[in-house]
Amino acid sequence: MQEVPPVQVPAIIQWMQNSDFGTGIRESVWTFPVVETTHVLSLAVSVGLLIWFDLRLLGWGMKHQPISRIHEQIMPYVVAGFVIEIITGFLLFWSEAEKCYVSIFFRAKVFFLFLAAFNAIIFEFRTKKTIEDWDKFPIPPPPARVAGWLSIVSWSAVIIAGRGTAYSLF
Ligand code: HEM
Secondary structure: OOOOOOOOOOHHHHHHHHOHHHHHHHHOOOHHHHHHHHHHHHHHHHHHHHHHHHHHHHOOOOOOOOHHHHHHHHHHHHHHHHHHHHHHHHHHHHHOHHHHHHOHHHHHHHHHHHHHHHHHHHHHHOHHHHHHHHOOOOOOOHHHHHHHHHHHHHHHHHHHHHHHHHOOOO
16 A cells, blocks of 8 residues: 655744744643633634624524624624634644644635635625615625625634644544
């Protein structure tokens, strides 16, 4: 049987993992668990709130609430959650950069993170322009529904891939 060649890990990734900073996070009894717990709690705030907006975009939840008001009220918390998530994500990555670099789950997570971010940017700068016109309708127009579906699918994939990375499945 042919042997699978080992993945070449770039020097910067090795340097991150072996730096005092990375080693300190990884080997501390408290730091890694506290950072990872914060990562998960901020995920609960950001994705946990965003799902309500996505359900409203699909016309499945809060149908009679003006969608522009929901957007206005939840977004500051959603953005704050994502900022904390990205900071803690980078700290976790720094501490186990080699494991993440070779992990198929981590690569999938990065792919879906970009997809989710792309979807959010298109929504914020294009689709949302007419949001106030949808306030009176229980079901928003098709482009808004597509954005809702893409958001649910891509954030779910990010979470599943995040769990896969944590368990070192691949
Ligand atoms: C912004 C949205 C993000 C979501 C929804 C997310 C989700 C998750 C989840 C669910 C876990 C598993 C936690 C556990 O099992 O205890 C995780 C772990 C992790 N995440 Fe994220 N993450 C995000 C962003 C990031 C970013 C931007 C990075 C890196 C640059 C990152 C790096 C990591 C690392 C290194 C782990 C730890 C894996 C391990 O325990 O070995 N995450 N993330």
